[in-house]
Amino acid sequence: MSKYTTEVRFICEEAAGLDASVGYNDVNEVVQAAYPKIFDPTLVFFNEETKTRLLPKILLHYYQREIGYETVGLWKLKLNQKLREILPYYNQLYESETLVYDPLKNVDNFHDHSGQYQDNTKVDNIRDHTNTETRNLKTVDDGRSSFDRDEETTLRHSKTTTRGNDTTSHDITGNRELWNMFSDTPQGGIDGVSLAGGVDNSGTLADNAYLTNATHETEKPAATRDTAAYGNIVETYNADGDKKDLVHAEGWEKTDNTNTHTGTVADVARTTDDNKRNENGTDSYVNHEYGKIGVQTYQEMQMKWRETFLNIDMQIIDELGDLFMKVW
Secondary structure, X not given: OOOOOOEHHHHHHHHOOOOOOXXXXXXXXXXXXXXXXXXXXXXXXXXXXXXXXXXXXXXXXXXXXXXXXXXXXXXXXXXXXXXXXXXXXXXXXXXXXXXXXXXXXXXXXXXEEEEEEEEEEEEEXXXXXXXXXXXXXXXXXXXXXXXXXXXXXXXXXXXXXXXXXXXXXXEOOOOEEEEEEEOOOOOOOOHHHHOOOOOOOOOOHHHHOOOOXXXXXXXXXXXXXXXXXXXXXXXXXXXXXXXXXXXXXXXXXXXEEEEEEEEEEEEXXXXXXXXXXXXXXXXXXXXXXXXXXXXXXXXXXXXXXHOOOXXXXXXXXXXXXXXXXXXX
């Protein structure tokens, strides 16, 4: 029984057209009949289901509470005004509750790709090659020959002596004159031949006209000829006209051939690869990545998910508490 103003149940029973209070079993029917007459029909809710669920719940929550204003009309005014002010925010909360997701999965990615590609590429590969070689060629031919020979020859005695250094000796003791004359039809004398077959003295060429052939050799001393050719060659004639050859030969021959070539050989070349690539095609794929990534456990994820639970209806009801008396 209200003591200072009136209780919500009396307002609901009057709005439902009742003349007397009813018991518990009829309270829901009373509220369902009364709320369209207590709340302003212009109030905007997230959806109709929210409206038909929330408004009777408000009246049932404060059913036995006394209103905080002097008259029912003033209380209705404040009640509807308060709902207009707070419903825009709570309607968004209601909308956020409709989001559907798996709270134990933190990855749910879709990649849908469809496209075409065309690749016309020309590749020119140019490679320059330079090879440089430096040559330093030196050829030395060191050839040497030597000899040491003493040779002595005497024609008259034909004496030959060989020493360790290949020595031959031949002595001539006097003048020597040798004639070899031959005639198949002899008709001349020896005088013409002894005068050397010339025109001097009494000898004439005709004196020897019938000789087949003649050889005249003469050796005389005191004539010397020196020749230097890797040694000394001495020709000597004694008083009797004999020729005496004495050869003292000592010499050497050395050949040094040096061929030095220094230069640079450069090999410069260029290689060009002319490649052309044409590619045309399409590619299409769908990639779905779904699951849990990270070190957070499923229990931790579940605890965080529970923290998101909201009782939006009760939050609205609590915000209307100032419209009622604080005594009961």
